[in-house]
Amino acid sequence: MGKKRRGPTLEEVLGRPWCYYCERDFDDLKILISHQKAKHFKCERCGRRLNTAGGLSVHMSQVHKEQLTAVDNALPNRSSLDVEIFGMEGVPEDIIQAHNQRVATQFQQAEAERQAVTGNPPPGTSATGGQPAKKPKLESVSDLKKRLAEHKAKMAEARAGGSSGEATPVGAGQTPTIGGYAATSTAPPPATTPSQFSYPQPYGAAAAAASPFQQPPQQTASPVYPTFSPGGQANAQYAAPPTTFSPQPFSTGVPGQPPYGATPPTYPTQQSPPQTHTPPQLGGAFPPRPVGLPAAPGLPQRPAVGAPQVNAYQMQQMHMGHTVPPTTGMNGADKASGAAAESTGFSGSVDDLISGAAKQAEAATATPPTTTTTTAGKPAEGEDQKPKKDKSKARLVYSDNETSPEEKMARLSRYAYVPDQRGETVLEELPSAVVVGAIRESDTVVDATD
C-alpha cells in the first residue's frame, strides 16, 4: 500500500538513546551502555569495564591507587566525575533539553534540505503514506455510504453470478470468514438489534462480559444471510469502524472451534451461498496491523475522524497498514447487519476470541517494554547485588568495631583490677567508658570487705 518510509521521524530521532559523555546516539539502550563501558568507564590499567564513572573512580583508587580525574573520551565539558551516568540515567535535565533542541534543529535542517532536493512533502503530513492513503481517511459519511452501496451492488451481482462452488466443510471455510468479520464487523451487531443494545456496550463490556446475543449475529450473519445485505444499508454508518482486533487470534483461537463445528447443522442450506463471498471479504478483511488503532469505544466515530489523538508517526503506520480496513469493514458490517440474529452458537466463542485477541494485543504491546526495561535495569541491579551478597554471607567472628577484645576481657570480673592504693578520688576520675567492669567489681569488693 503505502510507500516505504523514507527516514526516521523526529520522534524517533529524539527517542534514540545517546551518550552523555560524547553525544553519540545509539539504536538502543544496551548498545549505549556497552559503549559507555567500553569508551568511558574502562579502566586504562587493567581494562576492566565498570558501570559508572564513580565505579571506575573507586576501582582506580582501590585497585591501582590512582585518582580518576576525568572521564575518558568525553567532550571537554562533559568529563566531570560528579554526574553519575548509567545509560540515559542521571543525565541532567538541562543537558537533555539542550540535546533535544540540537537534535531537533538538526533534524529540521536535514528535513528541509531533503525537501528542497526531492520536493517531497515532509513526513508526518503526507509524505510517507502519500496523499492517496490519506484520502480515504477523510471520506465523509455520505461518501462512505455511497461506496458501500456501490460495493453491495457489486456483491449482489457477484452473487447473482452464483458461484456456489464450495459447499464443503463449513467449519473450514468459516474460520477465515469469521476472522474477517470479527476483525471488521464487531461494531455492527447492535445495528441488527438496535433496540436491544446500545453501542458502546459490546465493546466496553469486552468479550467476557458481552451477552451471548451481541456478537453472534455479526459473526454468523455474513456467511449465513448474505442475501440480506440490502437491509444492511441502514448500518452503513457503522461500517467504517476499523478493526479493533487482530485477525490472528481468530485463526488460532482454539476456544472458537467447537462453536463453529456446532453451527453448520443449524444452517445447512443457507451456508453454501455465502461461501462464495468469503474470498473477497477475506482479502479486505485482514488488515495487516490492526493493533495500533485506538480502543473500541471510539469506533463509531472513527470513519469520519482524523483521529486527533494519534500522532503523525502512528498515523503513518495506520495509513500504511490500514488504509483498506474502513472500506472492507463496510462489507463486513453490511453483511453483519443483514444477518438475522438468531444464531447464538457463536456467542461464547466470539467472546473468547475477542477477549483473547484483546489480551494478546495487550500482551504484545505490554511485554516488549517490560522486557526492555528489565534488561536495561538488570545489569545495574545485578552488579549492585553481588557485593551485597558477599557481605551478607560473610560472618565476622568478632564484629564489635568499637571495643577491642582485650577491652572486653578486661571488663570480665575475674580480670578486674582494683587500684587499691589510689583511693576513692581516683575511682571517681575513672573514665567510666573505659573500665566499667572494674568499677562494678570494685563495688562488690568493697561490699565483701565490709
Add this chain to the structure above:
Amino acid sequence: MASNQFVVASPPTDAISALKFSPSLDSTRIVVSSWDKNVYLYDLRDENGAVGEGKLLQKFEHRAPVLDVCFGATEDEIYTAGLDWDVRKIDVASSTQTVLSTHEAGVRSVVYSKDHNLVISASWDCTLHVHLTNDPATLPAVIPLPSKPFSMSLTATKLVVAMASRALHIYDLKALALLTAQSEGTAPGSLNKVEVEPWQRRESSLKFMTRCVACMPDDAGYASSSIEGRVAVEWFDPSAESQARKYAFKCHRQTADDVDIVYPVNTLAFHPVHGTFASGGGDGVVALWDGMAKRRIRQYQKLPSSVAAVDFSANGKYLAIAISPGFEDGKEDVAEGTVKIFVRELGETEAKGKGAK
C-alpha cells in the same frame, strides 16, 4: 613437621596477651605476658644448648593481667604494660619491678626503642607515655591521642600507633625523644603533657577495627590487620609512588555452608632477615606472606585455638606462636581452653619470599 615444631613447657595458665623474642641475635629467650597476671620468661635451650621445649626461667607476678611485654636494651630488662594502669620495668637479674609511670586506664601496649633509648606505652586513657630509659629521673612525656590505642610498633626511626576509629599516627622517634628530654623540668607530680604533632596522620586502609600493626624491619613501612580478616601493607614514604604501592588482602577466612566466616587477624610479625611477615588469626592459622611480591609463602596447619601472638627470633630462625582461646562474639566469657606456645624451627628458606612474580 613434628620434628621442627615443639611446644614450650609450662605455659601460662590463662590467655596469652603478648609474646616477644629476645633482641639478642642468637638468644632463644622468650618473654610472654598473660591474663593470669604473670610474665613468663622462657629459654628454649636446655642446659646443653639444644633447642627444644625449653624451660621456664622466671615468672614475674603482677597485680593485674599483663597486656603487653617487651625486652629492653638487654635480655635482663623487661618492660610490661598491664591492666593495673602501670608501666613497669623488670630487672631480671634481681627480679625487681619498678613502676615507670601510671596511666589512667589499662595500658594496652609497650615498646622499647633501642636506637633512642625510649620506652613508649599506650593506654586506653588515650595517651602515650614516653620514658627516657637512660635518664630514669625524668618524668615521662604524656602525649594525648585522639582515640584509644590498640596496637603499637616501631622501627629504628618511627613509631606507629593504631587506634580506634581507624586512626593511625606515625611519630618520629627522634622528635619524641627530643621533646621528652626538653619537657623535663616541670614540677614533679604533675603530668608532663606534651602536645606533639605526629609525623603523619593516617586513616587505616582497612574498614574495620585495627587489631595489630607491625613495622617492616627495613624501616620502609608497616602492615596492619583488622578484625575483619584483612591485612594492609603500607609505606611510610608519603610520595605518591610509594603510597600507590599500598595494598590490602583478605586472609584468615573459612567458607562454611556458603557463609564466609571471617576471623580477626590478631597478630603480625615481620621476619627480621627476609622482610616477610607472619599473620596469626582467630582461626588458629599462621600464614607467612611476602609483602613485596604480594604472595603467600605458606600457611601452617590450623592450631587448636586462636592465635594470640607470633614473633620471630632475632636471627630469624624461630617462629614462636602463642595460642589461647579468643574473645569472640557470643562468648561472654573466655572459655577455658588450650593455652600453648609453639616454637617452629624455620628452614633456611622457609620464610623467604619467592621473589617477584
